[in-house]
Amino acid sequence: MSIQKNTQxxxxxxxxxxxxxxxGTTELFLHVFLIAAGLFVAFPIILAxxxxxxxxxxxxxxxxxxxxxxxxxxxxxxxxxxxxxxxxFINSVIQTGVIVLFQVTFSVLAAYAFAILEFxxxxxxxxxxxxxxxxxxxxxxxPNFILVSxxxxxxxxxxxxxxxxxxxxxxxxxxxxxLTIPKDYHDAxxxxxxxxxxxxxTVVVPLSKGAISAFGIFSFLSAWSQYLWPLVITNExxxxxxQIGIRFFLFDQERGADWGAIMAAAVIxxxxxxxxxxxxxxxxxxxxAMTGLKG
Numbered sequence: 434m435s436i437q438k439n440t441q442x443x444x445x446x447x448x449x450x451x452x453x454x455x456x457g458t459t460e461l462f463l464h465v466f467l468i469a470a471g472l473f474v475a476f477p478i479i480l481a482x483x484x485x486x487x488x489x490x491x492x493x494x495x496x497x498x499x500x501x502x503x504x505x506x507x508x509x510x511x512x513x514x515x516x517x518x519x520x521x522f523i524n525s526v527i528q529t530g531v532i533v534l535f536q537v538t539f540s541v542l543a544a545y546a547f548a549i550l551e552f553x554x555x556x557x558x559x560x561x562x563x564x565x566x567x568x569x570x571x572x573x574x575x576p577n578f579i580l581v582s583x584x585x586x587x588x589x590x591x592x593x594x595x596x597x598x599x600x601x602x603x604x605x606x607x608x609x610x611x612l613t614i615p616k617d618y619h620d621a622x623x624x625x626x627x628x629x630x631x632x633x634x635t636v637v638v639p640l641s642k643g644a645i646s647a648f649g650i651f652s653f654l655s656a657w658s659q660y661l662w663p664l665v666i667t668n669e670x671x672x673x674x675x676q677i678g679i680r681f682f683l684f685d686q687e688r689g690a691d692w693g694a695i696m697a698a699a700v701i702x703x704x705x706x707x708x709x710x711x712x713x714x715x716x717x718x719x720x721x722a723m724t725g726l727k728g
Contacts, residue, residue: 485697508693521678540603548611610644
């Protein structure tokens with residue numbers, strides 16, 4: 434018995450070392466796979482950036498090359514001057530800014546009502562809002578277009594923004610986070626004489642900055658990348674967003690398809706999203722991790 438115990442005492446550490454070794458190998462393969470997947474997903478972006486610095490004759494070289502033979506900024510000058518790109522960019526900024534502001538505000542207020550306040554039919558109304566998430570946008574696209582057009586909002590900022598001022602996903606996401614805030618805070622604030630409005634802005638919102646910021650980023654990315662709705666609701670050049678403006682580079686009959694200029698315009702359109710990701714990626718991940726799924 435003593436020999437067996439000594440043998441087990443000697444073998445056990447070796448097993449643990451082997452186990453750590455196997456775990457380390459698995460982790461290495463996982464990292465390699467994730468890096469490869471990340472490069473695969475990022476390749477179109479990398480290709481667009483390098484193409485935007487190529488000369489026109491280098492874009493059509495065969496076999497194709499990733500890096501430019503000669504670097505040039507002429508594509509950015511061409512993209513900026515051939516179309517009113519600055520106007521398109523401003524339109525996208527206004528559209529996105531209005532949508533994000535209203536979605537965050539409405540979502541915070543609605544989520545607070547569903548998570549903290551007590552009123553008849555609260556759960557039923559919340560389930561109806563959740564049910565709206567199951568309705569695809571394509572199903573409401575035509576009714577929205579008919580309604581907005583009948584109000585005379587085509588080719589206006591109202592038409593670009595009003596159908597997207599509220600977000601059922603934002604209400605759900607923030608409500609789930611608000612439910613994780615201890616109810617004792619609300620009781621203590623109520624005893625001290627704080628109103629529901631004051632409790633929201635002095636306690637709930639400061640404690641929920643991570644979740645609110647995460648939803649704000651989601652809202653920004655969704656609004657900035659809109660294509661179908663701005664394409665249909667705007668037919669005047671002055672009201673196009675930058676995504677729609679890039680489309681018209683393909684239909685320039687004088688110059689044809691200038692892929693260098695198209696890629697330059699695409700890079701300009703990507704700059705806000707890349708900046709948001711680089712600056713707020715930690716806040717985004719933290720907000721998602723902090724957002725619970727409490728019912």
